[in-house]
Amino acid sequence: xxxxxxxxYIRSLADKRGRKLAGCFVAEGEKIVSDxxxxxxxxxxxxxxxxxxxxxxLPAFHLPNILISEKEMERISAFKTPASLLAxxxxxSYQEIELPxxxxxxxxxxxxxxxxxxxxxxxxxxxxxISDLYCxxxxxxxxxxxxxxxxxxxxxRVRVHYTDLTxxxxxxxxxxxxxxxxxxxxxNLFETSLDSPALIVMGxxxxxxxxxxxxxxxxxxxxxxxxxxxxxxxxLNVAVSAAIVCAEFRRRVQRD
Amino acid sequence: xxxxxxxxYIRSLADKRGRKLAGCFVAEGEKIVSDxxxxxxxxxxxxxxxxxxxxxxLPAFHLPNILISEKEMERISAFKTPASLLAxxxxxSYQEIELPxxxxxxxxxxxxxxxxxxxxxxxxxxxxxISDLYCxxxxxxxxxxxxxxxxxxxxxRVRVHYTDLTxxxxxxxxxxxxxxxxxxxxxNLFETSLDSPALIVMGxxxxxxxxxxxxxxxxxxxxxxxxxxxxxxxxLNVAVSAAIVCAEFRRRVQRD
Numbered sequence: 001x002x003x004x005x006x007x008x009y010i011r012s013l014a015d016k017r018g019r020k021l022a023g024c025f026v027a028e029g030e031k032i033v034s035d036x037x038x039x040x041x042x043x044x045x046x047x048x049x050x051x052x053x054x055x056x057x058l059p060a061f062h063l064p065n066i067l068i069s070e071k072e073m074e075r076i077s078a079f080k081t082p083a084s085l086l087a088x089x090x091x092x093s094y095q096e097i098e099l100p101x102x103x104x105x106x107x108x109x110x111x112x113x114x115x116x117x118x119x120x121x122x123x124x125x126x127x128x129x130i131s132d133l134y135c136x137x138x139x140x141x142x143x144x145x146x147x148x149x150x151x152x153x154x155x156x157r158v159r160v161h162y163t164d165l166t167x168x169x170x171x172x173x174x175x176x177x178x179x180x181x182x183x184x185x186x187x188n189l190f191e192t193s194l195d196s197p198a199l200i201v202m203g204x205x206x207x208x209x210x211x212x213x214x215x216x217x218x219x220x221x222x223x224x225x226x227x228x229x230x231x232x233x234x235x236l237n238v239a240v241s242a243a244i245v246c247a248e249f250r251r252r253v254q255r256d
Numbered sequence: 257x258x259x260x261x262x263x264x265y266i267r268s269l270a271d272k273r274g275r276k277l278a279g280c281f282v283a284e285g286e287k288i289v290s291d292x293x294x295x296x297x298x299x300x301x302x303x304x305x306x307x308x309x310x311x312x313x314l315p316a317f318h319l320p321n322i323l324i325s326e327k328e329m330e331r332i333s334a335f336k337t338p339a340s341l342l343a344x345x346x347x348x349s350y351q352e353i354e355l356p357x358x359x360x361x362x363x364x365x366x367x368x369x370x371x372x373x374x375x376x377x378x379x380x381x382x383x384x385x386i387s388d389l390y391c392x393x394x395x396x397x398x399x400x401x402x403x404x405x406x407x408x409x410x411x412x413r414v415r416v417h418y419t420d421l422t423x424x425x426x427x428x429x430x431x432x433x434x435x436x437x438x439x440x441x442x443x444n445l446f447e448t449s450l451d452s453p454a455l456i457v458m459g460x461x462x463x464x465x466x467x468x469x470x471x472x473x474x475x476x477x478x479x480x481x482x483x484x485x486x487x488x489x490x491x492l493n494v495a496v497s498a499a500i501v502c503a504e505f506r507r508r509v510q511r512d
C-alpha cells in the first residue's frame with residue numbers, strides 16, 4: 001500500500017524541479033537498482049510488486065521496502081512498461097574540486113540535451129576511468145529517469161557536475177590543463193599530439209561548441225572520416241565522438 | 257486533404273509488416289527528408305502542413321506533394337510531436353554481393369534490438385566508409401521511424417542487409433575474410449594485429465554474440481578499460497563499442 005501523497009511525491013521526481021526540491025531521484029528496474037545499491041549512493045526507499053526476482057538481494061543495512069500492487073507501480077513509474085522494482089536514492093552533492101581533472105582526463109559537455117546520449121557518455125567515462133564530467137546548465141539532467149536507465153550504474157562512479165563552462169575552462173587553462181574541442185574540421189585526432197592533463201569539450205550536434213568557450217580551447221581536433229578527405233554530409237553521434245576521442249587518449253597513455 | 261484510406265496506409269508503415277507489404281518507409285522532419293531527397297532513394301509522396309521552412313527545396317523531378325492540416329499530420333505521424341514534413345520512400349532492395357566486404361571492412365550486428373543504437377551504428381558505418389552492414393533477423397528494422405530518424409541520411413549510403421549470420425560468416429571465412437568478434441574478454445584491440453578484409457561482429461548488450469557464430473570467428477577482441485585491468489562491472493554501449501573498433505581499424509589503415 002502506498003498513500004496518495006507518496007504517489008504524488010514520487011511522480012514529482014520525474015521532473016527536474018521536483019528532484020531539486022526533494023534532493024532525490026528514482027531508479028527503476030532490477031539491474032540498475034541492484035547496481036546502485038552496491039555503490040556509495042544512499043538509498044531512501046524501495047518499492048516492489050511482489051514479483052522480485054530470486055537473484056535480487058536487499059542490502060545488509062535497513063532499507064524501508066514497501067510491497068505495492070502492479071497498478072500502484074504503474075502510477076509511480078515514469079515508464080510505459082514499469083519494472084517490478086523501483087528505488088529512491090539521494091542525489092549526491094559533490095564538493096567543487098580544486099583541480100578539475102583526475103587521472104589525466106575530464107569531459108566537458110556543452111548543451112547535450114538528449115538523455116540517452118548523456119547516459120551513454122557517463123558509461124563511456126566510467127569505462128575509461130574519467131571521474132568527472134562537467135555539463136552546461138542546458139544539458140539534460142543526469143537524474144532524469146531515462147538518463148538513470150542508460151547509465152547502468154556508472155552514475156554512481158562518475159561525478160556529474162552542472163556548472164558555468166566558461167568559468168571552468170578559464171580556471172582549467174590557468175592551471176595549465178590542456179583543453180581540446182572536437183569539431184568537424186580540426187587537427188586529425190590520430191595524428192596530433194594529445195597532452196595530459198586534458199579536458200575534452202563536446203558540443204551539441206546541432207549547435208557545436210558555444211562561441212564563449214572558443215577562446216579557452218588549446219586545440220581543435222577532429223575525427224577523420226574514411227577514406228580521408230571524404231566530403232562528409234553528416235556528423236557522428238555525439239556520444240560516439242566522445243567515445244572515440246576518450247579511447248584515443250587512453251590508448252596513447254597505455255602505449256607510452 | 258488526405259483520404260481515410262491513405263491515413264490508414266501511412267499509419268500501417270509504422271509497423272515492419274506494413275512496410276514489408278507496401279515496400280515503403282516513412283521519413284519525418286525537414287532535415288532527414290531533405291537529406292534523403294538528395295540521395296539515390298526513390299521518394300514516392302511528400303506531405304506538408306504549409307509551414308515548410310524557406311530553406312526546403314522540392315526536388316527537380318515531379319514528386320506528388322500534398323498540403324495537409326496539422327491535425328492530419330498528427331494522424332499520420334509516428335511521433336508525439338510531428339514535424340511539418342513527412343515523405344514516403346521506396347525501400348531499396350540490394351542484390352546479394354559476392355564478396356561481402358567492400359573497402360576492407362564490414363559490420364555484422366547480432367541481435368541489436370534498440371532502434372537508436374542501430375541508427376547510430378549506421379551513421380558510424382557511413383563515417384568510416386563501411387558500405388555494408390549485416391543484421392540478424394532479430395535486429396531492429398532499419399526502416400522503423402526511430403531508426404530512420406537517428407540515421408540522419410546515412411541510411412541512403414549504407415546498405416543494411418537482413419540475413420542468416422551463420423551462412424554469412426561461413427561464406428566470409430571461406431573467402432579468407434577475417435572475422436573479429438568483440439567480447440568483454442579478448443585480445444586488446446589496441447595491441448593485436450588487425451587484418452583486412454575484415455568483418456566486425458557485434459553482439460547484443462544482453463546476450464553477446466550467438467554461440468552458433470563462435471566457430472567462425474578468427475579472433476576475439478576487447479576494448480581495454482582504463483586503467484588497465486580495472487574490474488569492470490559494466491560494459492560499453494554497443495554503438496559506442498562498434499565505433500571505437502571501426503575507428504581503430506581505419507586509424508591503422510590510414511597510418512600505414
